[in-house]
Amino acid sequence: MTDEPRSFVGLDIGTSGGRAVALDAGGHEIATERIALPKPLSPAPGWVEQDPALWWRATLSLLASLATKLADRPPVAICVDATSATLLLARPDGEPLGPALMYNDRRALAAARRIARIAPEDSPAQGPGSSLAKLIHLYETLGAPPGTLVLHQADWILGRLTGRFGFSDWNNVLKLGYDAGSLGWPDWVERLVPPGLGLPKVLAPGAPLGRIAPSVARLIGFPDTTRILAGTTDSTAAVIAAGAARPGDAVTSLGSTLVVKILSERPVTASRYGVYSQRFGDHWLVGGASNSGGAVLRQCFPEAGIAALSRSIDPETSSGFDYYPLPGPGERFPRQDPHLAPRMDPRPADPARFLHGLLEGIATIEAEAYARLAELGAPRPSRVLTVGGGAGNTVWTRIRSRLLGIEVREAEHSEAAFGTARLALAGSSPPMGFR
Numbered sequence: 001m002t003d004e005p006r007s008f009v010g011l012d013i014g015t016s017g018g019r020a021v022a023l024d025a026g027g028h029e030i031a032t033e034r035i036a037l038p039k040p041l042s043p044a045p046g047w048v049e050q051d052p053a054l055w056w057r058a059t060l061s062l063l064a065s066l067a068t069k070l071a072d073r074p075p076v077a078i079c080v081d082a083t084s085a086t087l088l089l090a091r092p093d094g095e096p097l098g099p100a101l102m103y104n105d106r107r108a109l110a111a112a113r114r115i116a117r118i119a120p121e122d123s124p125a126q127g128p129g130s131s132l133a134k135l136i137h138l139y140e141t142l143g144a145p146p147g148t149l150v151l152h153q154a155d156w157i158l159g160r161l162t163g164r165f166g167f168s169d170w171n172n173v174l175k176l177g178y179d180a181g182s183l184g185w186p187d188w189v190e191r192l193v194p195p196g197l198g199l200p201k202v203l204a205p206g207a208p209l210g211r212i213a214p215s216v217a218r219l220i221g222f223p224d225t226t227r228i229l230a231g232t233t234d235s236t237a238a239v240i241a242a243g244a245a246r247p248g249d250a251v252t253s254l255g256s257t258l259v260v261k262i263l264s265e266r267p268v269t270a271s272r273y274g275v276y277s278q279r280f281g282d283h284w285l286v287g288g289a290s291n292s293g294g295a296v297l298r299q300c301f302p303e304a305g306i307a308a309l310s311r312s313i314d315p316e317t318s319s320g321f322d323y324y325p326l327p328g329p330g331e332r333f334p335r336q337d338p339h340l341a342p343r344m345d346p347r348p349a350d351p352a353r354f355l356h357g358l359l360e361g362i363a364t365i366e367a368e369a370y371a372r373l374a375e376l377g378a379p380r381p382s383r384v385l386t387v388g389g390g391a392g393n394t395v396w397t398r399i400r401s402r403l404l405g406i407e408v409r410e411a412e413h414s415e416a417a418f419g420t421a422r423l424a425l426a427g428s429s430p431p432m433g434f435r
Contacts, residue, residue, distance in 0.1 A: 059161075
């Protein structure tokens with residue numbers, strides 16, 4: 001490598017938009033671009049689909065716009081993340097056979113029942129939302145000529161960038177049934193996959209796929225020497241962005257829901273709680289999601305009201321309430337109870353006291369979530385990095401630190417595109433434990 005200024009690009013393509021981030025050789029953000037995507041279509045209840053051509057147009061637009069900002073820092077590598085379990089079937093040249101089924105599409109009910117009869121009970125390939133269920137459903141509804149490829153959202157975008165299809169990564173193939181422990185396809189997956197369909201070759205996130213296709217390089221203004229690297233999922237990229245590095249490092253996402261993830265030396269799976277593990281280099285990323293979170297707060301207070309009322313709360317004292325805040329009946333983790341009722345009574349007349357109780361209640365759920373993961377075999381958190389809309393509430397952070405008994409702080413970076421840019425920077429030896 002030379003001492004000339006260079007850049008490293010991460011691309012995040014989601015459901016409603018995309019973002020590209022460029023880092024310099026020191027890992028500092030030097031340029032960014034955003035773009036909106038049309039809302040996915042829902043032609044029937046439980047159906048959610050999108051035309052992959054929209055992803056490609058967004059990719060070209062983001063990278064071309066970024067190229068104008070990087071004229072004096074030629075890009076060295078690009079890495080891509082996208083939504084987990086968004087799947088399509090394509091011809092060997094990458095031409096889609098039909099729309100992609102999005103991560104939250106639930107139409108593959110019959111396929112899920114077939115999988116349930118064969119797959120291990122705790123497999124992430126269980127359920128109609130899994131990649132494997134979508135694969136079977138698409139094959140049976142679209143038909144598939146020999147050589148048809150099975151591609152996730154990130155797989156397909158990376159194939160368009162290189163002109164070579166049929167590759168994926170440890171994280172995207174988890175819900176396709178790939179065994180990230182043995183790094184191979186289990187026999188039961190191969191029995192379920194229809195003949196003639198090509199399962200992807202699986203690489204570590206950040207591993208080299210090849211150089212950018214010359215035609216694409218000319219189109220977006222990138223050097224034809226730009227390397228393209230195997231991608232990851234959006235949630236894993238966000239953890240990389242946050243800076244989780246060692247077993248015991250935990251990341252809590254405080255968005256509409258409460259999602260906890262922790263680095264572990266071994267995988268942990270518990271399907272009854274929706275807990276599964278992503279391979280994270282030499283370690284594992286274990287996670288679970290509660291139905292509690294910011295959506296409950298927004299049901300009770302306007303966004304600006306939460307910030308204003310928080311300033312009058314003493315985070316070092318107990319609210320005196322025993323709330324279990326939920327937006328409606330039902331909880332999945334750390335308790336598995338589809339009928340669990342929200343507990344947000346009694347409600348005091350003082351709105352600040354009520355908010356105090358809600359913030360403390362969600363923090364208690366977070367502490368219970370990490371305790372549940374530890375009970376299942378994950379380590380206890382040594383520190384918690386926070387991302388999402390609630391991360392900036394310093395009062396809530398102090399309440400959470402008090403109840404968890406450990407350091408809690410807002411992550412410096414939380415965008416998935418920043419995480420994939422870090423993978424691009426590291427090339428074929430990704431950071432934070434990836435190999």
